[in-house]
Amino acid sequence: MKLVQLSDPHVREPGVLAYERVETAAYLERAVNALNQLVPRPDAVVVSGDLTDFGTPAEMRTARQLLDRLACPYVVLPGNHDDPAVMLAEFADYGLPGEVSLDLGICWRFDLGGVQVVGLDSTVPGEAHGNLGKARLDWLDATLSASAAIPTLIFLHHPPFATGIPHMDRQNLRDGDQLYAVLRRHSHVSHVACGHVHRAIETCIAGIPTSIAPAPAHAVALDTRSDATPQFYLEPPAVRLFYSTGTALLSHVVFLENYAGPYPFFDAEGRTLSR
Numbered sequence: 001m002k003l004v005q006l007s008d009p010h011v012r013e014p015g016v017l018a019y020e021r022v023e024t025a026a027y028l029e030r031a032v033n034a035l036n037q038l039v040p041r042p043d044a045v046v047v048s049g050d051l052t053d054f055g056t057p058a059e060m061r062t063a064r065q066l067l068d069r070l071a072c073p074y075v076v077l078p079g080n081h082d083d084p085a086v087m088l089a090e091f092a093d094y095g096l097p098g099e100v101s102l103d104l105g106i107c108w109r110f111d112l113g114g115v116q117v118v119g120l121d122s123t124v125p126g127e128a129h130g131n132l133g134k135a136r137l138d139w140l141d142a143t144l145s146a147s148a149a150i151p152t153l154i155f156l157h158h159p160p161f162a163t164g165i166p167h168m169d170r171q172n173l174r175d176g177d178q179l180y181a182v183l184r185r186h187s188h189v190s191h192v193a194c195g196h197v198h199r200a201i202e203t204c205i206a207g208i209p210t211s212i213a214p215a216p217a218h219a220v221a222l223d224t225r226s227d228a229t230p231q232f233y234l235e236p237p238a239v240r241l242f243y244s245t246g247t248a249l250l251s252h253v254v255f256l257e258n259y260a261g262p263y264p265f266f267d268a269e270g271r272t273l274s275r
């Protein structure tokens with residue numbers, strides 16, 4: 001099982017720059033092209049929110065047109081920059097996988113190669129921060145209770161932990177404690193994967209590996225000063241790749257640009273290349 005998490009493309013209409021600097025539609029187009037050439041080929045892609053920058057129908061249409069070029073199936077979750085209603089309208093004919101609960105926002109689950117994949121809508125209308133609330137947590141609890149005890153990977157946009165970047169931590173998931181109170185009851189939860197911060201970050205909460213994905217376009221500056229100004233860098237675009245070996249669920253950071261290589265370590269006789 002090879003599952004790519006692509007998070008926070010923040011697509012604007014083609015030719016329009018996000019923050020007067022980043023042509024995010026072009027970045028997503030290059031990301032899609034890179035994923036289509038990835039070896040091993042991913043089985044599916046989860047787009048974990050902030051597909052758009054301003055949540056408009058035109059931006060969502062652009063995002064979908066670019067994502068439709070993926071060579072493998074993909075699924076979407078909303079982020080705080082998206083309008084879930086606009087997302088549902090744009091993807092109405094696309095179909096979401098497995099069991100879907102749209103009265104809770106956009107929540108879904110499906111099985112992929114021996115791994116259960118669960119998506120939770122963590123958005124709060126009109127707010128930048130995230131919150132799951134009792135109804136979604138009850139759905140998660142029931143979903144995990146009803147499913148086979150196979151390794152389970154959970155996606156949501158807002159991270160349930162503080163990253164040390166103050167202006168982002170003010171808008172993370174507000175009810176992370178309640179989320180992990182549910183997850184503690186289900187020993188088959190293997191990983192919680194988030195977006196929102198545009199940086200590759202890993203931690204462990206209640207014994208469960210928990211991560212944030214890097215972004216395919218701009219990265220939030222790593223600035224932990226209490227008065228840090230919200231800023232971004234154009235760091236190497238990247239995604240997270242979840243890879244199940246059958247005995248372990250691994251997480252790789254995969255960079256998306258063209259880099260020199262691959263170069264061999266050994267010559268034709270198996271000797272280490274050296275001079």
Ligand SMILES: [Fe+2]
Nearest residue numbers: 008050196197
């Ligand atoms: Fe974002």
Ligand SMILES: [Fe+2]
Nearest residue numbers: 050079080196
């Ligand atoms: Fe976000």
